[in-house]
Amino acid sequence: MSAAARDVPTAKAAAPRLRDAATLILVERTGAQTRVLMGKRHAGLKFLPGKFVFPGGAVEAADRRMSVAGPLDPNVAAKLLEKTRHSSPDFARALALAALRETFEETGLALGVSDCGAPQNPPEGVWARFAATGVYPSLDGLDFLARAITPPSRPKRFDARFFVADASLVAHRTPGVVHADAELVELVWTPLDKALELDIRPITRWVLGDLAAAAHSGMDRQRKRPFYRQLRGKAWRGEL
Secondary structure (H helix, E strand, O other), rough: OOOOHHHOOOOOOOOOOEEEEEEEEEEEOOOEEEEEEEEEOOOOOOOOOEEEOOEEEEEHHHHHHOOOOOOHHHHHHHHHOOOOOOOOHHHHHHHHHHHHHHHHHOEEEOOOOOOOOOOOOOOOOOHHHHOOOEEEEEOOOOEEEEEEEEEOOOOOOOEEEEEEEEEEHHHEEEEOOOOOOOEEEEEEEEHHHHHHHOOOOHHHHHHHHHHHHHHHHHOOOOOOEEEEEOOOOEEEEOOO
16 A cells, blocks of 8 residues: 555444334233343344344334324323434334334234234234234333433444333234244343343443332432443433
C-alpha cells in the first residue's frame, strides 16, 4: 500500500438501523418467591449467542393488524409513547402485541383469554398459529417495565421495550417449540437472584434489578420507568 493510500481516512461504518422491539418477562409468584422465565439462545446465532434472555424481537407489520380482547392500561400506553416520535395508541398496542407474538413464537406460550373464542381473520403466519390455539390475545394484564436502546457498535440494534406479565395469563402451551435446533434451546424458571448467576448481558441484569425494585414498590402503573441508552460513548440511565 502506498503512503498516499495509507493517508486516506477510512469512512466510518454506519450504525445498523434501529428497529422497534418488544420483550416479555413472565413472572411466577409462589409464596414469597418470585421466578422469571428465561431462555438460552442457540450458540450459532449471530446476536447474543448462548446468552440467557427474555423472549422478544422486532415489531412486525402484522402486529398492527391483530385484534385484542382487552386493551392496554392507559397509564402503560402513555409511558410507552414518551420520548418517541410516535403519538398514536396504535403504536403502543403494536409493541405489546409484538411481545406476545415473540413469546408465542419462541416458547409456545400463548397469553390471553380462552373464553372469547378464537380471533377472526388473524394476519397470516405466527398470528394465525396463535389464533389456532383458541386464545385471544389480551393486553390489559401487561405492564411496561423498562426501555433500552442497543449501543451503535452492536451488529443489530433495537429500541426495546420490556414488558412484564404474570404467568397466570398463559392460556395455552404448544409443546416442542424449544429444542436443540430452535432459537431458544432451553427454558428455565429461575428465582430473581439466581437469574443474575446465568450468562446474561448487562442490560438483562439491570432490568432484573428494575423488576425487583418495581415489585417491591407495588408495581404502581404511574411510576417512572427506566430508559437505558448510550450517550457520548457512555451508558446512560434516564426515566420516562
